[in-house]
Amino acid sequence: MRPFILQGHTRPLTQIKYNHDGDLLFSCAKDLIINVWFSHNGERLGTYGGHTGAIWTCDINKSTTLMASGAADNTMRLWDVKTGKCLYVWEFPTAVKRVEFNEEGNKLLAVTEERMGFTGTISVFHVPTDYSDEKFKNPIYVIKTRESKATVAGWSYLNKFIIAGHENGSVSQYDGATGEYIKTVQVHTAGSLITDLQFSRDRTYFVTSCKDSTAKALDVNTLEIIKCFTADAPLNTASFTPVQDFVVLGGGQEARDVTTTAARQGKFEARFYHTIFEEELGRVKGHFGPINTIAVHPKGTGYASGGEDGYVRLHAFDKNYFDFKYSL
Amino acid sequence: EDIAEKSSANRELAARRRRLIDDWEAYRQKVTAQVAEERKALGQTGVADAASAEEVIE
Numbered sequence A: 001m002r003p004f005i006l007q008g009h010t011r012p013l014t015q016i017k018y019n020h021d022g023d024l025l026f027s028c029a030k031d032l033i034i035n036v037w038f039s040h041n042g043e044r045l046g047t048y049g050g051h052t053g054a055i056w057t058c059d060i061n062k063s064t065t066l067m068a069s070g071a072a073d074n075t076m077r078l079w080d081v082k083t084g085k086c087l088y089v090w091e092f093p094t095a096v097k098r099v100e101f102n103e104e105g106n107k108l109l110a111v112t113e114e115r116m117g118f119t120g121t122i123s124v125f126h127v128p129t130d131y132s133d134e135k136f137k138n139p140i141y142v143i144k145t146r147e148s149k150a151t152v153a154g155w156s157y158l159n160k161f162i163i164a165g166h167e168n169g170s171v172s173q174y175d176g177a178t179g180e181y182i183k184t185v186q187v188h189t190a191g192s193l194i195t196d197l198q199f200s201r202d203r204t205y206f207v208t209s210c211k212d213s214t215a216k217a218l219d220v221n222t223l224e225i226i227k228c229f230t231a232d233a234p235l236n237t238a239s240f241t242p243v244q245d246f247v248v249l250g251g252g253q254e255a256r257d258v259t260t261t262a263a264r265q266g267k268f269e270a271r272f273y274h275t276i277f278e279e280e281l282g283r284v285k286g287h288f289g290p291i292n293t294i295a296v297h298p299k300g301t302g303y304a305s306g307g308e309d310g311y312v313r314l315h316a317f318d319k320n321y322f323d324f325k326y327s328l
Numbered sequence B: 001e002d003i004a005e006k007s008s009a010n011r012e013l014a015a016r017r018r019r020l021i022d023d024w025e026a027y028r029q030k031v032t033a034q035v036a037e038e039r040k041a042l043g044q045t046g047v048a049d050a051a052s053a054e055e056v057i058e
Helices: A319-323 B002-041 B047-057
Strands: A004-006 A013-018 A024-029 A033-038 A044-049 A055-060 A066-071 A075-080 A086-091 A096-101 A107-112 A121-126 A141-144 A150-155 A161-166 A170-175 A181-186 A194-199 A205-210 A214-219 A225-230 A235-241 A246-251 A270-274 A280-284 A291-296 A302-307 A312-316
Touching (some): A013 A302, A024 A055, A066 A096, A066 A107, A150 A194, A161 A194, A214 A235, A225 A246
Parallel strands (some): A013 A055, A194 A235, A235 A291
Antiparallel strands (some): A024 A033, A055 A066, A096 A107, A161 A170, A170 A181, A205 A214, A205 A235, A235 A246, A291 A302, A302 A312
């Protein structure tokens, strides 16, 4: 089926995310607004305006009542999904690059940028239920990232760990309850930035995408590399698909390197790999620039990609996708 | 001879894939069991159970 092309942003997309039920798709871009779309027809339901800097990230709680966002205006904001009202603004000394709710939706993590005298941090907050109780305003704990700043982070199953991906290609693990450092593993080529980190449905393993043109699946407990996917261009995003054991990768040559090449050579396709066999299965064309972010529908019925070109492409999988089987 | 070679290559590939699937399934079973145990220790039912219960209500 032809994808829906969602035109609602004027700048590159930074992160897109489905809600828990998969009926809504949230998109963040550098153009200061967050859009929310119906995933079945690509119609826009609304926008969330208020940030005064490029928006880097958003996440939605399980019941789709709250949305959190992080931006280059050094704030993390909490929104009422239904009314679009901003409920609270947390301020930081630097930009907020990634936010994520935990499994129960009662805690929220924020990854902050390293900048002029400020180390990168991962700060964890209570999600407010009672706004008169001010304890949600201050972090429960702040993880100061070691040697290399964190670029992405997320919660494992049972909030046992916080897993972070770093600028230098390493992945680190922290105690989810206390923020205590546990270990670091150099997963990708040293010095290559980890661009995305997404979990499996049950949050027992996750996939990292990296500028070194590989994506790796790791176990949350051991941080052992369980699978490796090799592409031919720097990667910006990776996501597992339920139903079929696939992983979707997105990326492409950096904008500064493609001025002399056609889109065809920019490797801007979304690539599908078989998770177990690590083999490439196919590619989906469409974007005119690198793919910055990919999200897979929680029920595995389709996926969406957001590009440097400012478009979101919303795809529904065909029947032959579900029929696909390896001959053994 | 070519056909014989091709079919042996196919057989090898199929055997490799089967081995990968077996390894993966063994790994997933181990992890799923461990998580179920950890959830039980915390007095939670599995997320999978909760999800299927939701489906029924719908």
